[in-house]
Amino acid sequence: MTLRKAPLIHPVRFFVTALVLMWLAGCQLQPPEPPDEDKAVIDRMLVLIEERLDVAPVVAQAKWNSGASIEAPEREARILDQVTAQAGEAGVEEDFARRFFEKQFEASKQVQRRLHHQWLQEGRSPFADPPDLAEDVRPVLDRLTPQLIEALADIERVAEVEGTGRYLERRAAELIRDDFDGEPRDVSIQPLVERLTP
C-alpha cells in the first residue's frame, strides 16, 4: 500500500484564500474617497470656476473691439479689496481668498491673450455686436464673486478630509474646459490643489 501525503492545504482552499487575499489587498490599495457631501462642495466650486472662465472669451471680445488693455490692475485691486472684506466675514483666510482670486484673474488673462493672439493672426475684424464690458460683462463676474467666497468657505471646511485633493484634480478635468492645453484650468485650480493636498 502506498501512502500519499495529503497536501497541507487543499488546492481549492488555497486558490480561494489567495483570491480573497488579493481582493483585500486591492481594497487596501484603493485611495480613500471623500464622502459625497464633501465631493459636492468640490464640484460646486469647480462649476463656479468654469462659469467664471466662461466669461473670459466675452471679455476678450469686448476688448478686441474697444482696444482696451487685457490687464486692468485697478479693477483687480477693487475686486481684491471686496474679497478681503467678504472673506473675513465668511471665515475664509484672507491670504487664501486673495491668492485664489489672483489666479482667477491670471487664468482669465491667459484666455484673453490667447484669443487676441489667434484673432490677430486671423486678421479678425471687430465683432458685430460686442458686449459692453461695464454694462454686460463685469456685472456677471461681480455676481460670481460672493458665490466663490462662499464656496471657498466650504472648501476650508473640507480641507482636512482625506482624498479631497485627488478628487479635486480628477473632477477639474471633467468639469472645467481644457482650452489652450488646459493651462488656464490648471492655473485656476492651483490654490485649491495647494490647500487640499497634504
Ligand SMILES: O=C(O)C(=O)C[C@]1(C(=O)O)C=C[C@@H](O)C=C1
Ligand atoms: O474686467 C476685466 O477687464 C477683465 O479682464 C476681467 C478680469 C477678471 O478676471 O476679473 C481679468 C483681468 C483684468 O486684469 C481684470 C479683471
